Amino acid sequence: MDTTVHLPGLTLKNPIIPASGTFGYGLEFARYGDLRRLGAICVKGLSRSPRQGNPTPRIAETPCGMLNSIGLQNVGIEEFLEKKLPFLPAEVPIIANLYAQSAEEFAQLTSQVATAPRIAAVEINVSCPNVRQGGVQFGQDPAALAEVTAAVVAHAAGKPVIVKLSPNVTDITVMARTAQDAGATMLSLINTITGMAVDIRTRTPRLATGTGGLSGPAIKPIALRMVHAVAKAVSIPVIGIGGISTAEDVLEFLLVGAHAVQVGTASFTRPDRVFTLVDEVTALAESLGLSSWEEFRGTLKEAGQ
Amino acid sequence: MNALDLTVHAIRPGPDPTIVDLTLSPPPWQPKPGQFVMLRPHQFGHELTWGRPLSIYRCDTNGLRVVFQVIGRGTQRLAALRPGDTVAAWGPLGRGFQTKASGPYLLLAGGIGLAAFGLFATADHRLPESELLFGHRLPLEAYPLYAEIASAIPCEAKRQTSPADIEDFAQELSRRIQALGPKGMVLCCGPTPMLRAVARLCLEHGVPGQVSLENRMGCGVGACLGCVATTATGERVPSCVHGPVFDIRALAWD
Numbered sequence: 001m002d003t004t005v006h007l008p009g010l011t012l013k014n015p016i017i018p019a020s021g022t023f024g025y026g027l028e029f030a031r032y033g034d035l036r037r038l039g040a041i042c043v044k045g046l047s048r049s050p051r052q053g054n055p056t057p058r059i060a061e062t063p064c065g066m067l068n069s070i071g072l073q074n075v076g077i078e079e080f081l082e083k084k085l086p087f088l089p090a091e092v093p094i095i096a097n098l099y100a101q102s103a104e105e106f107a108q109l110t111s112q113v114a115t116a117p118r119i120a121a122v123e124i125n126v127s128c129p130n131v132r133q134g135g136v137q138f139g140q141d142p143a144a145l146a147e148v149t150a151a152v153v154a155h156a157a158g159k160p161v162i163v164k165l166s167p168n169v170t171d172i173t174v175m176a177r178t179a180q181d182a183g184a185t186m187l188s189l190i191n192t193i194t195g196m197a198v199d200i201r202t203r204t205p206r207l208a209t210g211t212g213g214l215s216g217p218a219i220k221p222i223a224l225r226m227v228h229a230v231a232k233a234v235s236i237p238v239i240g241i242g243g244i245s246t247a248e249d250v251l252e253f254l255l256v257g258a259h260a261v262q263v264g265t266a267s268f269t270r271p272d273r274v275f276t277l278v279d280e281v282t283a284l285a286e287s288l289g290l291s292s293w294e295e296f297r298g299t300l301k302e303a304g305q
Numbered sequence: 306m307n308a309l310d311l312t313v314h315a316i317r318p319g320p321d322p323t324i325v326d327l328t329l330s331p332p333p334w335q336p337k338p339g340q341f342v343m344l345r346p347h348q349f350g351h352e353l354t355w356g357r358p359l360s361i362y363r364c365d366t367n368g369l370r371v372v373f374q375v376i377g378r379g380t381q382r383l384a385a386l387r388p389g390d391t392v393a394a395w396g397p398l399g400r401g402f403q404t405k406a407s408g409p410y411l412l413l414a415g416g417i418g419l420a421a422f423g424l425f426a427t428a429d430h431r432l433p434e435s436e437l438l439f440g441h442r443l444p445l446e447a448y449p450l451y452a453e454i455a456s457a458i459p460c461e462a463k464r465q466t467s468p469a470d471i472e473d474f475a476q477e478l479s480r481r482i483q484a485l486g487p488k489g490m491v492l493c494c495g496p497t498p499m500l501r502a503v504a505r506l507c508l509e510h511g512v513p514g515q516v517s518l519e520n521r522m523g524c525g526v527g528a529c530l531g532c533v534a535t536t537a538t539g540e541r542v543p544s545c546v547h548g549p550v551f552d553i554r555a556l557a558w559d
Binding site: 056070 | 353355528
């Protein structure tokens with residue numbers, strides 16, 4: 001079958017994209033598979049200056065998932081552009097995930113990144129639950145989300161802008177429509193769900209910051225419900241994220257309306273997982289008799305129909 | 306260097322059932338002392354997320370051998386493996402002990418940290434002029450690997466069952482590190498309080514040393530940034546890639 005995914009301003013060989021924050025700068029995984037085979041690579045969230053992140057412990061394993069509170073540790077935009085990006089293969093689209101603390105800073109960061117020829121798209125992180133400033137505060141307030149989205153779109157040099165939505169809101173479709181109206185090219189969802197783990201012996205939280213973001217198969221039903229709702233609420237493409245670890249999971253997200261998916265925590269269960277998933281998804285789609293994604297996407301027979 | 310599926314060849318609980326000796330089918334790679342492997346049994350399914358980082362005790366044509374202590378959910382599941390079971394393995398990972406042709410070396414092992422020194426007892430990685438001091442809480446018979454290592458490296462074992470024993474062991478560490486002096490090299494693997502004590506002594510007496518950290522680890526490949534260690538210059542670096550073995554002077558200890 002033809003596994004190509006056509007998105008506005010971005011063509012993917014297949015619908016599999018490693019999610020930001022779970023795949024380093026891509027290079028960490030080069031020994032485990034051929035990076036060129038991926039639909040795209042979404043790199044670790046980048047900020048204007050390097051960030052050291054939160055104190056440890058900042059990960060905790062939970063049933064069917066994990067909590068993290070990394071706090072957006074990254075090398076900063078300049079080191080990424082100079083020392084990481086040139087070493088990524090030219091055949092795979094690179095999506096730069098951006099984090100900033102104000103609309104102005106988002107605009108500056110976007111200008112810096114969007115002019116790099118190798119950057120295919122930008123994804124804006126308005127949903128990180130683990131930083132004090134910026135992050136999810138933009139993703140929970142429609143006015144702030146509209147302002148940040150518009151600022152990024154205005155400075156993206158015509159490149160696609162993906163807004164990564166937080167599930168930690170009352171109604172995610174409100175935020176989805178807000179981002180769409182502010183000019184977002186696409187949406188990706190969901191980021192992690194705020195959670196907590198504690199130790200009854202030491203009577204302390206298992207993460208140094210107290211709470212963190214839950215990811216992994218535990219959140220998949222929530223993610224699927226939200227992707228389904230958002231895909232119905234907007235007319236721009238949606239990228240599904242949340243606990244995807246098998247080929248069947250990928251097709252479930254496409255069935256409820258996603259154009260592509262991002263695979264995150266599964267890369268921590270085995271570093272070659274995204275690569276094997278590319279083959280498995282194609283094989284599964286072919287076994288269902290599909291010849292393109294268009295004939296399958298969003299064809300869920302709705303409940304009660 | 307891919308992730309591999311290895312088969313359990315043998316699994317032997319020791320005289321103490323919490324110390325387990327696991328042999329997997331031989332991988333097509335050769336580790337260096339101090340490196341580790343991530344193991345994730347297929348039986349983890351969705352329930353347990355991460356592989357478990359384990360020191361490579363032996364790796365040759367007989368297979369990949371790790372010796373671990375049952376501590377939590379992951380090691381419990383590893384201990385329940387049976388011959389024929391499949392385990393995803395990726396490695397050899399990390400930066401191991403940095404050694405050169407001249408000694409003397411003082412190897413300091415605490416508890417199951419002893420396993421990190423297994424490769425030094427093999428012909429390929431024999432150290433010149435080395436001795437090993439082993440501090441342990443369980444009876445010595447609980448660690449069958451001790452006898453194997455002691456057949457190749459001069460070893461002494463000291464058991465700690467009381468606070469007074471721990472104080473004695475601290476004194477012994479201090480004596481040994483001072484006697485080694487600045488021309489020697491300390492290599493240490495054990496629980497964090499021991500690493501801290503050894504680091505303090507090495508810094509105080511100007512003795513070069515390396516420690517193998519046991520930070521909580523997610524992916525093992527430098528991506529999740531869960532296992533970061535703080536360096537002397539205040540940088541947080543993933544210990545799975547920059548370590549697990551660090552020069553004591555390269556880390557922040559306060």
